[in-house]
Amino acid sequence: MPTRSGRFAISIKFLIALLVGVLLGSVVQTQFNLAALQSMGIEIPTLLRLETTLQDLITFAPVYAALFIVGFLPSQIAAVLISRWLGGMFQALLSAGAAAIALLVSLKIVDSLAPMPTFIAATREISGLIAMLLCAALAGWLFALLNGHSRNIHRSHPHALTSIALWTSVSGLIVISPPIQAQSVPPYKVNIVAENLAYPWSLAFLPDGRMLVTERPGHLRVLSADGNTLVESLGGLPKVYASGQSGLFDVALSPQFEDDQQVYFSYACGSEEANHTCLARGTLAETSLENVVEIFRVQPAKQGNAHFGGRLTWLPDETLILTLGDGFDYREQAQNLHNHIGSIVRLNRDGSVPDDNPFVGRSDAHPEIYSYGHRNVQGVVYDEKNRRLVAHEHGPRGGDEINIIEAGANYGWPIATGGLDYTGARVTPFKEYPGTVSPLLEWTPSIAPSGIAFYSGELFPQWQGDILIGSLVNKEVRRVRLSNNGRQASDIEGLFGELDERIRDVRIGPEGEVYLLTDSPEGRLLRVVPAE
Structure with missing residues (x-):
């Protein structure tokens, strides 16, 4: 049974890998969007490119994080369980592959449900989609690398990650009703x-x-x-x-x-x-x-x-x-x-x-x-x-x-x-x-x-x-x-x-x-x- 400190450590490692995947994905999507403009002959100075990339980290990355974690969390739980069943073998490969597949599934589901054909513009082209998937794979690989390959840690992974799943699924929403305004009679x-x-x-x-x-x-x-x-x-x-x-x-x-x-x-x-x-x-x-x-x-x-x-x-x-x-x-x-x-x-x-x-x-x-x-x-x-x-x-x-x-x-x-x-x-x-x-x-x-x-x-x-x-x-x-x-x-x-x-x-x-x-x-x- 993993200790509280062990669960906390694994949670931190998971969040680090998650953050890396989200930040890399945000940077990549910005560069592909800017490349599409450059293909039309638009000049984008280096400082403006940097500014746009940073702005997207503020406005795009949170949205992407919500989409990313939906697939990343269960994919890493699955990778840990399969790796454990295999005796600790191939965890890095399993974590990377599972993360990429999870993101691909998440993108396809969102694209099918959203009113727009393609939710993330960078994935309109196969090159952009592959780049985003590679960022997810890198996040999965990093998570496996941070955790190492010890048997005890493997045993703790599913429990700790399940705790993260429960934590991230609970949220509160306070709805404040606007004050009632006096309505004038329309003409x-x-x-x-x-x-x-x-x-x-x-x-x-x-x-x-x-x-x-x-x-x-x-x-x-x-x-x-x-x-x-x-x-x-x-x-x-x-x-x-x-x-x-x-x-x-x-x-x-x-x-x-x-x-x-x-x-x-x-x-x-x-x-x-x-x-x-x-x-x-x-x-x-x-x-x-x-x-x-x-x-x-x-x-x-x-x-x-x-x-x-x-x-x-x-x-x-x-x-x-x-x-x-x-x-x-x-x-x-x-x-x-x-x-x-x-x-x-x-x-x-x-x-x-x-x-x-x-x-x-x-x-x-x-x-x-x-x-x-x-x-x-x-x-x-x-x-x-x-x-x-x-x-x-x-x-x-x-x-x-x-x-x-x-x-x-x-x-x-x-x-x-x-x-x-x-x-x-x-x-x-x-x-x-x-x-x-x-x-x-x-x-x-x-x-x-x-x-x-x-x-x-x-x-x-x-x-x-x-x-x-x-x-x-x-x-x-x-x-x-x-x-x-x-x-x-x-x-x-x-x-x-x-x-x-x-x-x-x-x-x-x-x-x-x-x-x-x-x-x-x-x-x-x-x-x-x-x-x-």
């Missing part, structure tokens, strides 16, 4: 128009009062003006790849809809292994879309089910803007004009390229690209009064942005951002970078912006000219005001937070009402009107 009321919508994503108003609602699993629903379902899902839609963040996205009517009855819609197409953001159009009939044709497809194909963009808006010249995402694991490609990933594209109504697109005629760029350096743009709107295109995009853990989009401009991702990765790691050392456009407004922590609309109705004069932006994380709508010169943006207030629902889309109705779509498997369409 609006919210009416339910429709319910039981399957992850509704976008809304379009037909001239006769009917409404089209996209549902992410692949349905295009037709509602009457009072919210009754007329058609559960229009026929004629192409096959939609619906998984995670992928599915059926935005819907927009042709600028000449009353003449041509054309409906445009964006969606994810393909499969988990090879998918794209696609754009199609079709002619609206009573219960279906007819003559549906795909007019644009993002190139190249990518893996995973995250960051597709997918918002649509028309410009005054009747060209169509489609926003895109970086596919999450492909963030460096947002700086590569040889593909569409992480860009905003501008197309003619038939999907062809406008002659005045900024990269037309360049052999090193796709001509559809209008702007680039974007992470995941899920909100775009044209400000007719000030004649400017406004978009927002998701940052990682913070760094959500509002930008005025200019033809040919580079919006910086992933070279410059104010946000950290979900693990706490630095995506980049730079918040600003020469040659890239800095955002007008940035949210840290993230609000997860969604739909966006300019308010130009008469029902809410206090909101005239402001932008209404849905927030998935905050479960509200942010009211934002842009300066006339487009150089400043102010976050004025949050609206509709009392609903406590993730807001996926915001639209202004024909009479100036505000329509909201809630992001849920039983989503709702809501109409906001002035309070009586």
Whole structure:
């Protein structure tokens, strides 16, 4: 039976090995992230590299430690038991191998459960994954080395490590309820128009009062003006790849809809292994879309089910803007004009390229690209009064942005951002970078912006000219005001937070009402009107 001092000594040795594994893993992941930036020609001075590495030890290492210990502790218990069964042989090899395998299993489990395809960015490439596993193996080897190979110590290992397991599994959490604030009466009321919508994503108003609602699993629903379902899902839609963040996205009517009855819609197409953001159009009939044709497809194909963009808006010249995402694991490609990933594209109504697109005629760029350096743009709107295109995009853990989009401009991702990765790691050392456009407004922590609309109705004069932006994380709508010169943006207030629902889309109705779509498997369409 091991003594208390023996258990304490083994605990210290285990914690030393654990600390070494976590610190080495943190340093390695930082270097791989910085190497990805350097591959794009970004210079990172030595002092800045050191500073970034140290910052990651503060913000990333604790997160990594929580993931690391989950596998490291049982792996070392198992290695000790097997080594003991073998008579003390091969403990160093067993401890190293068990630690590497445990980390690999932990990473695969986290990647399968987390909404992002790859939790730790350094492991996107096989070289980064192997480097992280080698750090874990070194920690396991160090633990075996510190303990030596005596039989008595072997006998004490399982008991001491089990004590550590019990100790690390016990934690307390004190929840302090915030003080109740007096609530003012809002100047609006919210009416339910429709319910039981399957992850509704976008809304379009037909001239006769009917409404089209996209549902992410692949349905295009037709509602009457009072919210009754007329058609559960229009026929004629192409096959939609619906998984995670992928599915059926935005819907927009042709600028000449009353003449041509054309409906445009964006969606994810393909499969988990090879998918794209696609754009199609079709002619609206009573219960279906007819003559549906795909007019644009993002190139190249990518893996995973995250960051597709997918918002649509028309410009005054009747060209169509489609926003895109970086596919999450492909963030460096947002700086590569040889593909569409992480860009905003501008197309003619038939999907062809406008002659005045900024990269037309360049052999090193796709001509559809209008702007680039974007992470995941899920909100775009044209400000007719000030004649400017406004978009927002998701940052990682913070760094959500509002930008005025200019033809040919580079919006910086992933070279410059104010946000950290979900693990706490630095995506980049730079918040600003020469040659890239800095955002007008940035949210840290993230609000997860969604739909966006300019308010130009008469029902809410206090909101005239402001932008209404849905927030998935905050479960509200942010009211934002842009300066006339487009150089400043102010976050004025949050609206509709009392609903406590993730807001996926915001639209202004024909009479100036505000329509909201809630992001849920039983989503709702809501109409906001002035309070009586």
